[in-house]
Amino acid sequence: MQRRNTKDKVNDYSGSSEHLKKDINLNKIINIRLKLFIALLVVVAGVLVWRLYTIQIIEADHYQTLYEQNQTPPIRRQTMRGEMYDRNMESLVTNTPKMSITYSPVGSLKEKEQLELAMKVSEHFDIKPNQEGSAKEKLSNDDLKVIWLRINDKEKRNLVSDEEYKQVSNNTSEYEKLLKSRITDEMLDEITEDQRAAYFVLFKMQNILLGAPAVIKEGVSIEEVTYLTEHLGEFPGFDYIVEYDREVTNEVDLQYLFGSVGDIRAEKLDYFLGMGYKTSDKVGSFGLEYQYESFLSGIDSKYEVNAGNKPNKIDSGQKGYDLKLSIDVELQKLVEETLISHIEKVRQNPKRYMSKEAHMVISDPNTGDILAIAAMKRKDDGTYYNDVQSVLLSTGVYPVGSVVKPATVYMSLDQGVIGEYDKILDEPMYIQSSPVRTSWRSGIGYVDARSALQYSSNIYMYQMAIKLGGAKYIPNGPLRFENADETFKLMRQYYSQFGLGNITGIDYPREEVGDKGPTNESGKLLDFAIGQFDSYNALELNQYVSTIANGGTRLKPRLVTEVLEHDTKNTYYENEITPINTLTNQHALKVIQEGMRIYITSGQGYGRPNAPFNPAGKSGTAQMYHTDYSKSEKGETLYVRNSTYIAYAPFESPEIAVSCIAPAAMLDSEGQGVSNMCGNATADVMEHYFKDKY
Template sequence: MGKSKKKKSHLPLRMNILFFVIFLLFASLILQLGVVQILYGEDAQEEINRTENTTIHTPVPRGKMFDRFGRVIVDNEPLYSITYTPPKGVQPMDRLKLAEDLAEFISMGEEEELKKIVRERDLKEYFYLLNEEEVRERVSQEESEDLSGGEEYQLLLDRITEEEVESIPFEKYQVIAIKKELDQASALAPHIIKNDEITIEEYASVAEHLNQLPGINVTSDWNRKYPYEGTFRNYIGTITTAEQGIPRANQDYYLSLDYSRNDRVGKSGLEEKYESILRGSKEKIRYETDKKNNIVNTEVVREGSRGDDLVLSIDIELQQQVDEIVKKRLKEEIARQPYKNRFLEDAMVVMMDPNTGEVLAVSGMYYNRDRESGEPEVVDHSYKAIQAQHLPGSTVKGATVLMALQEDVMQPGESIYDRKLYVSDTVKGSYRNLGPVNDITALQKSSNVYMFLAGYRIGGETYVPRKPIDFKSGTYNKFLYNFNQFGLGVPTGIDMPSEATGVIGEKPIPGTQLDFLIGQYNSYTTMQLAQYVSTIANDGYRIRPHLVKEIREPSNEMEQLGSVKENVNTDVLNRIDMEEKYIDRVKLGFQYAFQRQGGTAYSTFKDVDYRPAGKTGTAQNFMFPKDSNGNTTKIETENLTMVGYAPHDKPEVAFSVVVPHVGKQIGSSINKDISKDILDAYFELKKERSEKGIEDVEENLNEEENEASDNNEE
């Protein structure tokens, strides 16, 4: 019994020791918590609350575009916007509450406009949010058992009656329209709720109450502005809308370059070609949010800056005049055409500096004929100057003569007799028998026979009437090679996203090879013809045509240019494999064609003082229209073309004109009329600017640099 009492007396002691130890541990923990709360409570709470960093990229305006004289042709106009970036975990009822709050400050439109925005489904979704439990009771468990979430939701909406939809007060349409926009926003990407016709009052009211509108922000955005309206728009190009965002086909590429999905990017023309320069650097802001997605800190990681500016080679004043000239002449010519032969609908022009490749103007007009109403309109299709390919006719004879001289099959000054040729079973000749011609007068008078006989000799053949031709192997490739040197049949290299390279005839026979030499077989673009004649004008250097002259840093001054970031220098693609003495003879032939009696363009240019040179062209072009019975008729039309430059002794402007499908045998001179009009316009503008002391951007820049150099020397 005594032993038992001894054991019992030890149990309370051990328990007391255990309780005491536990007490000490708890006391230590409480003490530590107290220290944390007193000394570090505020920091600890802040650390707990900070759960995530989010970086937002704010778009900046694109770079502007100026013409060669510093006139703004593409600008940005401010666009005030109200945007929504939904916090994570936001629920439909949260967005409805936000829409109701936001509706106190903005309007989404008048009654008629709201009726177009708010559809029946939007009204049903609004009713469902307010009456979810009631609507859910209308669908049994058996009905929804095998349905997906989306199918079940649609069934619930279908159970909402027309009377219930009509019971929604019209004043709620504003709320519904706003919520519809809120629902389209994706996490961490600002979605524009309203930017069209937003008033200053709305913008200011929302800005003042941002603390009451979670996720809502006010921003200053931009839209492209075109002071010269439609002029040169085909080449300026377009950009995507915020709704379109980056193209899906290239989405991975753009996202890798720090674009957001709803960023606007260039999708055609110069906007696309120079996207990396025009886009600018988006402002990067880091938002720190707590666990309730409330913003607790904001940090600007990178300041935004708008894109760099482009100074174009285009003279916008000349461009406008050229557009009007082409439009006027095209309308006049179509009015002269017999109705049954009315296939004429286009006219295209390129003007460029043959020494630098700078494109001064590029135009193309399309006569859109509504055959039912007979009400035509002329619209800008200037993109066809680099994409539409047409038979060039005799304009390419300069390349043919140079090839014949360089291949040593024709001698300078050698005379041949221009008469009808009997090639196998075909008669070939010039527009009339021209008699004796040499390399120069063949260009002056546009002899086909000279070109045909040159082709015979290059092909290793001698002309014998009615004898079948058997050119030596590689003759056609030699023709192509020599023409390619001038840019005929190959890319010009112009700084645009796409250009056509011409249509090359396949499986040519000797007869069509002869046609090639007079521009009656392969087709070329108006830009290719401009590059070709520029190559002759500048003594054999093929220069890449370009539309951008300089890249400049953005300026803070309105309509002012920033400092030069990059000059687009003259890019010589190749020097033609022709001796200079032969080039000089072709240039003399071109001069005679415009300035000497008997020349094909003499009657048009005989009275001008700017000393032009060039070559006219006419190409047969057959059309095969069908009548109401489906019968095909063969109708012959003509492509009227022209290339040239001026002055002949010191060329400063080169040009090409293409007018396809002109009615035959009506004595048209539209190619010559357009050519004279555009040269007149160029030299008249030059004279006016000289009298006013107006210089282009590059000349002004050079003058500034010279002045700075003089000051440094002093």
């Protein structure tokens, strides 16, 4: 039989269905299906390409964020904190290394394995709870109950009845609370010391903060660290870190100025977390440690967590920057010793037994640099400490007396109520319904602007207040001011130009000013003019005398002059000299400068009239009530005098400005015959400061 050619057309469809009898164009059918398939592939490929483009380009940041959020965060460790130096680069605050054993979570460990590991760690590194120590180093009664329940997991059900169990079985916290209430002290005594130690470590291991390892033991020895590093495989998740404790110089007593480092306080937590800190970080708590936290803290190092292995450092971070302070540690030491010496000296007088403290600030009037700052206070046991914050806060404000008289003279000259050579007779003033007013001694006679400062004439200052207030003094008559409130306001505006009654702007976290007098009674304007109304602290006085000394520019005081790179000590940031305001009447300023110089050269003051460094100054005393507790628990109310002093030198080109307040330096009944403790202390300090320069 002859084989049919498969390509021949079939013409005989007998016996076939109608559909099969039709001609079929196979090429056409295949072409259509192929095209459809290719089109489908193109569409799918297009969708895939678009999706990849969307993921990798358009939404790359979003998916990167999701990736990072689902990764185990690196462990962050604080780097070494910056140190502090005095102006001559003498070390003030340094770091002492302290090693600690830490734990980072290992996901593969079950709680039973964690407990076994905790028991092993507590045994090898002698870690035990200290019931006499701080809260974090001991087990609370609630902790012990939790331990008992874990140890007696099967027996704990027997502590409650079936009826009680039915009531609380669906509420885990209530069930646990009920169980704990049934645990007695005798039951807790069953927990062995080894079990307590193991769970103590376990609780620490489980108290993990995101991105921070748990500190298991602080202050470990080098032998313990060596053992741990040689046996890391036996202690998965464990490692050691080096932390740093702050060590403060004992050459001077400036702890309250430097401040301290500690845990983040609750009220500051949101702020520090927003700045990128961890809740476990140590930060500056107060003082300069707090003020310059952003420089001192440095940048954390980062470690990658690998289960069972030593964390791998991925970022070394950066050490904190150092601070160069304006303080001269040798001068600071001298001030502290001098104040203590003079307090002890005046206390030898039975009528000056209440004298227990003295405040002093020394600065460079040309820059605002604080060279020394002290508020030496005597404790009941006879020892002293430097409560330096008293110089900055309202706890150290007092009426300061005649040291404000130069500002009163400047104001009067600038307001034009008197000329520099106009004379006023210093004689008792008799004002209706008021006690007689006098200067500190009789027989002063006629005084002008300069000699009024030389002799510290109260009468001259009273007359200035009267003139400023638009009143007129008539012996034995009433004293009526046109507008006492406006005069008080005017006087405070002038005093504030020198820094009295104003925030000084010092680079310290807290600063407070003195109190305003309690009333605007017109007669108090006279007291205001001689420093017996508003109160000030020693820092305000120092800004005041510095403004006089440097030619009338009020500068912000500064405790830190530079921020330095830790390794190179190159300047990273300079705390610039900052003017606040300038006195406009240079002639009036010159008059009060000359008055303060004459006060010394005439022998009226305490500044060594023949000293080669040519000091200028002004002393003051101010009355106030003081409660003394040295003789009775209820205290004894005394009427006392504060001693005050301001000075600068050399007169022609000042290098230092000094302010001093000695609260309750004498009983008021001692009168004017008692020496001014602040004047004597200032003279001693100045003489020592300049002894090698002249």
